[in-house]
Amino acid sequence: MKSTDWDQVSLIYQEGINTGNATFEKSIPSWNSWISTHISGCNIVARSENRVLGWAALAPTSKRKVYSGVVEVSVYVSEKCQGKGIGHALLRKIIELSENNGIWTLQAGIFPENKISIGLHQKCGFRVVGIRERIGKMDGIWRDVVLMERRSKKVG
Template sequence: MSSEHWDDVARIYAQGIAGGLATFEADMPTWEAFSRSKNAGLNLVALSAQNEILGWTAAAATSTRPAYRGVIEHSVYVYPKHSGHGIGSALLRELINRARKLGYWTIQSSIIAANDASRALHRKAGFREVGRRERIAQGTRGEVAGQWLDTCLYELRL
């Protein structure tokens, strides 16, 4: 993923924000803010044969503490019209491969409990649910705006 991809990445991200179940993010970050907070070696886009961005994944350190240097938290988004075609699975597989090569030992994600598709995708990729946080935050957009939501913590040990 590079700055040239940002318009399409942001378009996909904006749909996730608007729906309310993909993220607690309320506003679209700038490319600079987004890229500064992520590990560039783990930020990936899935491209069609026509170079259309179908989805993306990004990851960041979970902590600056040295003890957690091998733990990352990730996000994965697929353009809605391309969901159900294995793009999310392919992105996760590549993220896992790259993280392993870079020496990470755990990949985690906090998923809004009502996001059944994301939870199923992560289970399919080998992640396991290790916890649930009840009423952890209020939805910011979509049908869940203002509602208290639970999140489920998923992790994959590499």
């Protein structure tokens, strides 16, 4: 992912925000703000010619050194491109990149209503760790999040 991809990446991110079941976020940050919170070299896009079809990224879960190999994964696919294996390809590639960067645990927090995302993560070796009940409010309504993780068999 490059800064020149941000316009298209942010449109896909906005599609996810609009569903109400992809993220607690309500607005798109600037490229500089977003990239400063993600791991360099672990932010990717799927593209066809000059069109971004989806993206995946890794962000640290903590600043503490002991958790340096534990990160949060995000995967978003354009509404027009869903159901074509793009999310699966992105998640497989980001897993590979994570292991190449010494990361041993990938975490994902997914709304229980987002069954497609939960299934995708399970297909790629994630397991449900538990439900974080009433973890955050969205539009004044408490929301649960399914906490999933994938432990590397190569790192850690």
